Amino acid sequence: MDYEHYFAKRIAELKSEGRYRVFADLERQRGRFPVALNYRDGKTYEVVVWCSNDYLGMGQHPDVIAAAHEALERCGAGAGGTRNISGTNHYHVMLEEELAAHNGKEAALLFTSGYVANQTTLSTLGATMPGLVVFSDELNHNSMIEGIRHGRSAKHVFRHNDPENLEQLLSAYPKETPKLVAFESVYSMDGDIAPLAELCDVAEAHNAMTFLDEVHAVGMYGAEGSGVAERDGVRDRITIIQGTLAKAVGVVGGYIAASNSCVDYVRSFGPGFIFSSSMPPAVAAAALASIRHLRAHPELRDRHQERAATCKHLLTARGIPVMPSVSHIVPVMVGNAALCKQASDLLLKDHGIYVQPINFPTVPVGTERLRITPTPLHDDAMMAHLVDSFCAVWDQLDLQKIHHPKAVKAAE
Numbered sequence: 001m002d003y004e005h006y007f008a009k010r011i012a013e014l015k016s017e018g019r020y021r022v023f024a025d026l027e028r029q030r031g032r033f034p035v036a037l038n039y040r041d042g043k044t045y046e047v048v049v050w051c052s053n054d055y056l057g058m059g060q061h062p063d064v065i066a067a068a069h070e071a072l073e074r075c076g077a078g079a080g081g082t083r084n085i086s087g088t089n090h091y092h093v094m095l096e097e098e099l100a101a102h103n104g105k106e107a108a109l110l111f112t113s114g115y116v117a118n119q120t121t122l123s124t125l126g127a128t129m130p131g132l133v134v135f136s137d138e139l140n141h142n143s144m145i146e147g148i149r150h151g152r153s154a155k156h157v158f159r160h161n162d163p164e165n166l167e168q169l170l171s172a173y174p175k176e177t178p179k180l181v182a183f184e185s186v187y188s189m190d191g192d193i194a195p196l197a198e199l200c201d202v203a204e205a206h207n208a209m210t211f212l213d214e215v216h217a218v219g220m221y222g223a224e225g226s227g228v229a230e231r232d233g234v235r236d237r238i239t240i241i242q243g244t245l246a247k248a249v250g251v252v253g254g255y256i257a258a259s260n261s262c263v264d265y266v267r268s269f270g271p272g273f274i275f276s277s278s279m280p281p282a283v284a285a286a287a288l289a290s291i292r293h294l295r296a297h298p299e300l301r302d303r304h305q306e307r308a309a310t311c312k313h314l315l316t317a318r319g320i321p322v323m324p325s326v327s328h329i330v331p332v333m334v335g336n337a338a339l340c341k342q343a344s345d346l347l348l349k350d351h352g353i354y355v356q357p358i359n360f361p362t363v364p365v366g367t368e369r370l371r372i373t374p375t376p377l378h379d380d381a382m383m384a385h386l387v388d389s390f391c392a393v394w395d396q397l398d399l400q401k402i403h404h405p406k407a408v409k410a411a412e
Protein backbone atom coordinates (compact mmCIF):
# COMPACT_ATOMS: atom_id res chain seq x y z
CA MET A 1 0.00 0.00 0.00
CA ASP A 2 1.12 3.53 -0.83
CA TYR A 3 0.43 5.13 2.56
CA GLU A 4 1.25 8.71 1.54
CA HIS A 5 -1.06 8.46 -1.44
CA TYR A 6 -3.86 7.13 0.75
CA PHE A 7 -3.59 10.01 3.24
CA ALA A 8 -3.45 12.62 0.47
CA LYS A 9 -6.42 11.11 -1.36
CA ARG A 10 -8.64 11.14 1.72
CA ILE A 11 -7.71 14.76 2.46
CA ALA A 12 -8.43 15.73 -1.16
CA GLU A 13 -11.91 14.23 -0.74
CA LEU A 14 -12.55 16.40 2.32
CA LYS A 15 -11.46 19.47 0.36
CA SER A 16 -13.72 18.69 -2.58
CA GLU A 17 -16.66 18.32 -0.17
CA GLY A 18 -15.91 21.78 1.24
CA ARG A 19 -15.41 20.48 4.76
CA TYR A 20 -11.63 20.49 5.11
CA ARG A 21 -10.88 22.10 8.45
CA VAL A 22 -8.70 25.21 8.52
CA PHE A 23 -7.80 26.55 11.95
CA ALA A 24 -7.73 30.29 12.55
CA ASP A 25 -4.24 31.08 13.89
CA LEU A 26 -4.96 33.32 16.90
CA GLU A 27 -3.07 35.09 19.63
CA ARG A 28 -5.39 35.96 22.49
CA GLN A 29 -4.67 39.34 24.08
CA ARG A 30 -4.92 39.30 27.85
CA GLY A 31 -7.25 42.05 29.04
CA ARG A 32 -8.71 42.68 25.58
CA PHE A 33 -11.11 39.75 25.29
CA PRO A 34 -12.94 39.17 22.92
CA VAL A 35 -10.35 40.87 20.69
CA ALA A 36 -7.49 38.68 19.41
CA LEU A 37 -4.76 38.84 16.79
CA ASN A 38 -5.21 36.65 13.73
CA TYR A 39 -2.04 35.48 11.94
CA ARG A 40 -2.81 35.26 8.25
CA ASP A 41 -0.59 35.28 5.11
CA GLY A 42 2.46 36.44 7.09
CA LYS A 43 0.63 39.38 8.72
CA THR A 44 -1.47 39.92 11.83
CA TYR A 45 -4.98 41.34 11.92
CA GLU A 46 -7.17 42.33 14.86
CA VAL A 47 -10.37 40.33 14.99
CA VAL A 48 -13.32 40.09 17.36
CA VAL A 49 -13.82 36.46 18.35
CA TRP A 50 -17.53 35.53 18.25
CA CYS A 51 -17.26 31.76 18.62
CA SER A 52 -15.26 31.24 21.80
CA ASN A 53 -16.35 28.68 24.38
CA ASP A 54 -14.66 30.89 26.99
CA TYR A 55 -18.28 31.97 27.40
CA LEU A 56 -17.73 34.46 30.20
CA GLY A 57 -14.18 35.58 29.47
CA MET A 58 -12.92 33.86 32.64
CA GLY A 59 -9.74 32.69 30.87
CA GLN A 60 -8.48 36.25 31.25
CA HIS A 61 -9.97 37.17 34.60
CA PRO A 62 -7.34 38.81 36.90
CA ASP A 63 -8.18 36.44 39.82
CA VAL A 64 -7.70 33.40 37.59
CA ILE A 65 -4.41 34.63 36.17
CA ALA A 66 -3.14 35.59 39.64
CA ALA A 67 -4.00 32.13 40.99
CA ALA A 68 -2.17 30.44 38.11
CA HIS A 69 0.89 32.65 38.67
CA GLU A 70 0.97 31.94 42.37
CA ALA A 71 0.70 28.17 41.94
CA LEU A 72 3.33 28.21 39.19
CA GLU A 73 5.74 30.04 41.51
CA ARG A 74 5.00 27.71 44.43
CA CYS A 75 4.89 24.34 42.66
CA GLY A 76 6.56 24.69 39.25
CA ALA A 77 5.22 23.61 35.87
CA GLY A 78 4.05 19.99 35.94
CA ALA A 79 2.30 17.81 38.51
CA GLY A 80 5.02 15.16 38.38
CA GLY A 81 3.00 12.01 37.87
CA THR A 82 -0.30 10.22 37.70
CA ARG A 83 -2.61 10.84 40.65
CA ASN A 84 -1.52 7.55 42.24
CA ILE A 85 2.22 7.97 41.76
CA SER A 86 3.22 11.34 43.25
CA GLY A 87 0.97 13.44 40.99
CA THR A 88 -1.74 14.42 43.50
CA ASN A 89 -1.03 18.05 44.29
CA HIS A 90 -2.88 19.84 47.07
CA TYR A 91 -4.52 22.07 44.42
CA HIS A 92 -6.17 18.97 42.93
CA VAL A 93 -7.56 18.04 46.35
CA MET A 94 -8.91 21.56 46.95
CA LEU A 95 -10.42 21.71 43.46
CA GLU A 96 -12.19 18.36 43.89
CA GLU A 97 -13.63 19.52 47.22
CA GLU A 98 -14.83 22.74 45.58
CA LEU A 99 -16.40 20.86 42.65
CA ALA A 100 -18.21 18.46 44.97
CA ALA A 101 -19.65 21.36 46.99
CA HIS A 102 -20.45 23.37 43.85
CA ASN A 103 -22.47 20.47 42.44
CA GLY A 104 -24.18 19.58 45.71
CA LYS A 105 -22.55 16.12 45.65
CA GLU A 106 -20.45 14.19 48.17
CA ALA A 107 -17.38 13.89 45.94
CA ALA A 108 -15.79 14.90 42.66
CA LEU A 109 -13.02 13.53 40.45
CA LEU A 110 -10.74 15.46 38.09
CA PHE A 111 -9.74 14.37 34.58
CA THR A 112 -7.38 16.00 32.09
CA SER A 113 -10.35 17.06 29.95
CA GLY A 114 -14.12 16.89 29.77
CA TYR A 115 -13.70 14.47 26.88
CA VAL A 116 -11.67 12.08 29.05
CA ALA A 117 -14.18 12.47 31.92
CA ASN A 118 -17.02 11.29 29.65
CA GLN A 119 -15.05 8.65 27.80
CA THR A 120 -13.50 7.12 30.92
CA THR A 121 -16.55 7.22 33.19
CA LEU A 122 -18.98 5.78 30.65
CA SER A 123 -16.60 3.12 29.31
CA THR A 124 -15.64 2.07 32.84
CA LEU A 125 -19.26 1.64 33.92
CA GLY A 126 -20.14 -0.22 30.71
CA ALA A 127 -17.14 -2.53 30.93
CA THR A 128 -17.23 -3.33 34.64
CA MET A 129 -20.90 -3.50 35.67
CA PRO A 130 -22.27 -6.94 34.71
CA GLY A 131 -25.40 -6.71 32.58
CA LEU A 132 -25.50 -2.90 32.42
CA VAL A 133 -27.69 -1.49 29.63
CA VAL A 134 -26.97 2.09 28.51
CA PHE A 135 -29.58 4.45 27.04
CA SER A 136 -28.08 7.38 25.12
CA ASP A 137 -29.66 10.52 23.63
CA GLU A 138 -29.17 10.48 19.85
CA LEU A 139 -27.45 13.89 19.88
CA ASN A 140 -24.96 13.09 22.64
CA HIS A 141 -21.42 14.38 22.22
CA ASN A 142 -18.77 12.19 20.61
CA SER A 143 -16.97 11.74 23.96
CA MET A 144 -20.08 10.06 25.41
CA ILE A 145 -20.64 7.94 22.32
CA GLU A 146 -17.01 6.76 22.38
CA GLY A 147 -17.24 5.97 26.09
CA ILE A 148 -20.42 3.96 25.66
CA ARG A 149 -18.98 2.17 22.63
CA HIS A 150 -15.77 1.23 24.44
CA GLY A 151 -17.76 -0.04 27.42
CA ARG A 152 -19.19 -2.69 25.05
CA SER A 153 -22.37 -3.09 27.09
CA ALA A 154 -25.82 -3.41 25.53
CA LYS A 155 -27.06 0.03 24.45
CA HIS A 156 -30.04 1.84 22.99
CA VAL A 157 -30.24 5.29 21.43
CA PHE A 158 -33.34 7.30 22.32
CA ARG A 159 -34.81 10.14 20.27
CA HIS A 160 -33.39 13.53 21.16
CA ASN A 161 -34.90 15.01 24.35
CA ASP A 162 -37.77 12.51 24.15
CA PRO A 163 -38.76 11.05 27.56
CA GLU A 164 -41.60 9.03 25.95
CA ASN A 165 -39.23 7.23 23.63
CA LEU A 166 -36.87 6.64 26.55
CA GLU A 167 -39.79 5.19 28.51
CA GLN A 168 -40.58 2.76 25.67
CA LEU A 169 -36.99 1.54 25.49
CA LEU A 170 -36.59 1.18 29.26
CA SER A 171 -39.87 -0.72 29.50
CA ALA A 172 -38.37 -3.62 27.56
CA TYR A 173 -36.19 -4.50 30.56
CA PRO A 174 -37.10 -5.83 34.00
CA LYS A 175 -36.60 -3.48 36.91
CA GLU A 176 -33.64 -5.54 38.24
CA THR A 177 -31.56 -4.99 35.08
CA PRO A 178 -28.90 -2.35 35.83
CA LYS A 179 -29.42 0.67 33.58
CA LEU A 180 -27.78 4.00 32.84
CA VAL A 181 -29.40 6.91 30.97
CA ALA A 182 -26.91 9.40 29.46
CA PHE A 183 -27.78 12.87 28.18
CA GLU A 184 -26.64 16.51 28.09
CA SER A 185 -28.31 19.62 29.47
CA VAL A 186 -27.46 22.30 26.87
CA TYR A 187 -26.86 20.90 23.38
CA SER A 188 -24.28 23.27 22.00
CA MET A 189 -24.95 23.07 18.26
CA ASP A 190 -28.71 23.82 18.39
CA GLY A 191 -28.82 25.61 21.74
CA ASP A 192 -31.75 23.56 23.05
CA ILE A 193 -32.03 22.33 26.66
CA ALA A 194 -33.07 18.85 27.82
CA PRO A 195 -36.24 18.32 29.91
CA LEU A 196 -34.20 17.12 32.89
CA ALA A 197 -37.08 16.58 35.34
CA GLU A 198 -39.05 14.46 32.84
CA LEU A 199 -35.99 12.39 31.96
CA CYS A 200 -35.35 11.85 35.69
CA ASP A 201 -39.01 10.81 36.22
CA VAL A 202 -38.67 8.12 33.56
CA ALA A 203 -35.24 6.95 34.75
CA GLU A 204 -36.41 6.71 38.36
CA ALA A 205 -39.51 4.73 37.41
CA HIS A 206 -37.18 2.09 35.96
CA ASN A 207 -34.53 2.31 38.68
CA ALA A 208 -31.95 3.59 36.16
CA MET A 209 -28.88 5.68 36.98
CA THR A 210 -28.55 9.05 35.21
CA PHE A 211 -25.43 10.61 33.68
CA LEU A 212 -25.64 14.30 32.78
CA ASP A 213 -23.10 16.22 30.67
CA GLU A 214 -23.34 19.86 31.83
CA VAL A 215 -20.35 21.00 29.76
CA HIS A 216 -22.20 23.88 28.05
CA ALA A 217 -24.00 24.92 31.23
CA VAL A 218 -21.22 24.98 33.85
CA GLY A 219 -20.75 28.54 35.12
CA MET A 220 -23.81 29.77 33.24
CA TYR A 221 -27.00 28.23 34.69
CA GLY A 222 -28.29 27.89 38.25
CA ALA A 223 -27.99 30.38 41.12
CA GLU A 224 -24.33 29.45 41.73
CA GLY A 225 -23.67 28.37 38.16
CA SER A 226 -23.20 24.62 38.46
CA GLY A 227 -25.55 23.99 35.55
CA VAL A 228 -29.11 23.38 34.40
CA ALA A 229 -29.65 20.61 37.00
CA GLU A 230 -29.16 23.29 39.66
CA ARG A 231 -31.49 25.73 37.86
CA ASP A 232 -34.18 23.04 37.56
CA GLY A 233 -33.72 21.76 41.12
CA VAL A 234 -32.90 18.18 40.05
CA ARG A 235 -29.24 17.79 41.05
CA ASP A 236 -29.95 15.12 43.68
CA ARG A 237 -31.87 13.12 41.05
CA ILE A 238 -28.81 12.91 38.78
CA THR A 239 -26.43 10.06 39.65
CA ILE A 240 -23.36 11.53 37.93
CA ILE A 241 -22.92 15.17 36.88
CA GLN A 242 -20.08 15.69 34.39
CA GLY A 243 -18.53 19.01 33.42
CA THR A 244 -15.54 20.80 31.94
CA LEU A 245 -13.10 23.40 33.23
CA ALA A 246 -12.32 24.49 29.65
CA LYS A 247 -15.43 26.36 28.58
CA ALA A 248 -17.05 28.95 30.88
CA VAL A 249 -14.49 28.19 33.61
CA GLY A 250 -11.89 29.36 31.07
CA VAL A 251 -9.03 26.96 31.82
CA VAL A 252 -8.79 23.23 30.94
CA GLY A 253 -9.74 19.88 32.51
CA GLY A 254 -12.87 17.88 33.24
CA TYR A 255 -14.68 16.33 36.18
CA ILE A 256 -17.48 14.18 37.48
CA ALA A 257 -19.41 14.81 40.70
CA ALA A 258 -21.42 12.05 42.40
CA SER A 259 -21.73 10.06 45.63
CA ASN A 260 -18.61 9.01 47.55
CA SER A 261 -18.90 5.40 46.47
CA CYS A 262 -19.59 6.16 42.81
CA VAL A 263 -16.64 8.57 42.54
CA ASP A 264 -14.42 6.11 44.41
CA TYR A 265 -15.47 3.41 41.93
CA VAL A 266 -14.44 5.44 38.85
CA ARG A 267 -11.25 6.56 40.66
CA SER A 268 -10.39 2.91 41.32
CA PHE A 269 -11.43 1.29 38.01
CA GLY A 270 -11.18 4.04 35.33
CA PRO A 271 -8.13 3.56 33.05
CA GLY A 272 -8.31 7.11 31.62
CA PHE A 273 -8.07 8.42 35.16
CA ILE A 274 -5.54 5.95 36.55
CA PHE A 275 -3.00 5.85 33.71
CA SER A 276 -2.75 9.55 32.77
CA SER A 277 -0.66 12.24 34.48
CA SER A 278 -2.63 14.81 36.40
CA MET A 279 -3.14 18.41 35.31
CA PRO A 280 -0.46 20.98 36.25
CA PRO A 281 -1.01 22.59 39.69
CA ALA A 282 -1.25 26.05 38.09
CA VAL A 283 -4.14 24.82 35.94
CA ALA A 284 -5.97 23.41 38.97
CA ALA A 285 -5.36 26.63 40.91
CA ALA A 286 -6.68 28.74 38.03
CA ALA A 287 -9.81 26.59 37.72
CA LEU A 288 -10.37 26.77 41.47
CA ALA A 289 -10.19 30.58 41.45
CA SER A 290 -12.51 30.72 38.46
CA ILE A 291 -15.16 28.48 40.03
CA ARG A 292 -15.07 30.45 43.29
CA HIS A 293 -15.59 33.65 41.32
CA LEU A 294 -18.41 32.17 39.22
CA ARG A 295 -20.27 30.88 42.29
CA ALA A 296 -20.24 34.35 43.84
CA HIS A 297 -21.21 36.36 40.75
CA PRO A 298 -24.69 35.61 39.41
CA GLU A 299 -24.74 39.00 37.68
CA LEU A 300 -22.28 37.61 35.11
CA ARG A 301 -24.89 34.98 34.19
CA ASP A 302 -27.62 37.64 33.87
CA ARG A 303 -25.44 39.79 31.62
CA HIS A 304 -24.51 36.74 29.54
CA GLN A 305 -28.16 35.82 28.94
CA GLU A 306 -29.00 39.44 28.09
CA ARG A 307 -26.18 39.61 25.52
CA ALA A 308 -27.31 36.35 23.86
CA ALA A 309 -30.96 37.46 23.77
CA THR A 310 -30.00 40.85 22.33
CA CYS A 311 -27.84 39.23 19.66
CA LYS A 312 -30.65 36.86 18.60
CA HIS A 313 -33.11 39.74 18.50
CA LEU A 314 -30.90 42.07 16.45
CA LEU A 315 -30.00 39.40 13.87
CA THR A 316 -33.59 38.15 13.53
CA ALA A 317 -34.88 41.71 13.06
CA ARG A 318 -32.62 42.01 10.01
CA GLY A 319 -33.73 38.69 8.52
CA ILE A 320 -30.71 36.57 9.47
CA PRO A 321 -31.99 32.99 10.06
CA VAL A 322 -31.21 32.46 13.75
CA MET A 323 -32.19 28.92 14.75
CA PRO A 324 -34.66 28.55 17.66
CA SER A 325 -32.25 28.35 20.61
CA VAL A 326 -33.40 28.66 24.24
CA SER A 327 -29.86 29.04 25.58
CA HIS A 328 -26.88 31.38 25.26
CA ILE A 329 -25.94 29.78 21.90
CA VAL A 330 -26.86 31.73 18.75
CA PRO A 331 -26.76 29.32 15.78
CA VAL A 332 -27.35 30.79 12.32
CA MET A 333 -28.37 28.37 9.56
CA VAL A 334 -26.51 28.37 6.24
CA GLY A 335 -27.32 24.83 5.08
CA ASN A 336 -24.36 24.25 2.77
CA ALA A 337 -20.77 23.41 3.67
CA ALA A 338 -19.03 25.48 0.97
CA LEU A 339 -21.22 28.56 1.53
CA CYS A 340 -20.78 28.27 5.28
CA LYS A 341 -17.00 28.31 4.86
CA GLN A 342 -17.22 31.22 2.39
CA ALA A 343 -19.40 33.26 4.75
CA SER A 344 -16.95 32.65 7.58
CA ASP A 345 -13.99 33.64 5.37
CA LEU A 346 -15.69 36.87 4.26
CA LEU A 347 -16.59 37.79 7.86
CA LEU A 348 -12.98 37.28 8.90
CA LYS A 349 -11.20 38.93 5.98
CA ASP A 350 -13.55 41.81 5.17
CA HIS A 351 -15.11 42.53 8.55
CA GLY A 352 -12.65 41.43 11.26
CA ILE A 353 -15.21 39.02 12.70
CA TYR A 354 -14.26 35.47 13.55
CA VAL A 355 -17.06 32.88 13.54
CA GLN A 356 -15.91 29.36 12.71
CA PRO A 357 -18.06 27.42 10.19
CA ILE A 358 -19.64 24.30 11.73
CA ASN A 359 -19.79 21.49 9.20
CA PHE A 360 -20.31 17.71 9.07
CA PRO A 361 -19.62 15.55 11.08
CA THR A 362 -20.21 18.03 13.93
CA VAL A 363 -23.69 18.72 12.50
CA PRO A 364 -25.70 16.78 9.85
CA VAL A 365 -25.08 17.50 6.15
CA GLY A 366 -27.43 20.26 4.95
CA THR A 367 -27.53 21.98 8.36
CA GLU A 368 -24.11 23.64 8.19
CA ARG A 369 -24.18 26.76 10.31
CA LEU A 370 -22.35 29.65 11.92
CA ARG A 371 -22.46 29.34 15.70
CA ILE A 372 -22.21 32.66 17.53
CA THR A 373 -21.42 32.78 21.26
CA PRO A 374 -21.87 36.31 22.64
CA THR A 375 -20.17 36.91 25.99
CA PRO A 376 -20.67 39.57 28.67
CA LEU A 377 -17.65 41.32 27.10
CA HIS A 378 -19.18 41.81 23.64
CA ASP A 379 -20.47 45.39 23.85
CA ASP A 380 -23.24 47.11 21.87
CA ALA A 381 -20.85 48.57 19.29
CA MET A 382 -19.35 45.14 18.58
CA MET A 383 -22.83 43.70 18.27
CA ALA A 384 -23.99 46.39 15.84
CA HIS A 385 -20.91 45.70 13.73
CA LEU A 386 -21.62 41.96 13.83
CA VAL A 387 -25.18 42.42 12.61
CA ASP A 388 -24.20 44.82 9.79
CA SER A 389 -21.42 42.45 8.71
CA PHE A 390 -23.74 39.42 8.66
CA CYS A 391 -26.21 41.37 6.50
CA ALA A 392 -23.45 42.39 4.08
CA VAL A 393 -22.18 38.82 3.75
CA TRP A 394 -25.72 37.42 3.41
CA ASP A 395 -26.36 39.83 0.51
CA GLN A 396 -22.98 39.16 -1.09
CA LEU A 397 -23.47 35.37 -1.11
CA ASP A 398 -27.21 35.63 -1.72
CA LEU A 399 -27.96 33.50 1.33
CA GLN A 400 -31.50 32.91 2.50
CA LYS A 401 -33.12 35.41 4.88
CA ILE A 402 -36.28 35.20 6.95
CA HIS A 403 -39.01 37.85 7.38
CA HIS A 404 -37.19 39.75 4.68
CA PRO A 405 -39.47 41.75 2.34
CA LYS A 406 -38.04 39.89 -0.67
CA ALA A 407 -38.38 36.47 0.94
CA VAL A 408 -41.99 37.18 1.88
CA LYS A 409 -42.78 38.24 -1.68
CA ALA A 410 -41.18 35.12 -3.10
CA ALA A 411 -43.22 32.96 -0.70
CA GLU A 412 -46.48 34.60 -1.83
Ligand SMILES: *Cc1c(COP(=O)(O)O)cnc(C)c1O
Binds near residue numbers: 114116143184246
Ligand atom coordinates in the same frame (compact mmCIF):
# COMPACT_ATOMS: atom_id res chain seq x y z
C1 LIG B 1 -16.48 20.22 24.55
C2 LIG B 1 -17.37 19.11 25.02
C3 LIG B 1 -16.88 18.06 25.79
C4 LIG B 1 -15.43 17.86 26.04
O1 LIG B 1 -14.94 18.76 26.99
P1 LIG B 1 -13.40 19.20 26.93
O2 LIG B 1 -13.12 19.67 28.31
O3 LIG B 1 -13.29 20.25 25.88
O4 LIG B 1 -12.62 17.98 26.56
C5 LIG B 1 -17.78 17.15 26.34
N1 LIG B 1 -19.11 17.25 26.11
C6 LIG B 1 -19.60 18.23 25.32
C7 LIG B 1 -21.08 18.29 25.10
C8 LIG B 1 -18.76 19.17 24.75
O5 LIG B 1 -19.24 20.11 23.93
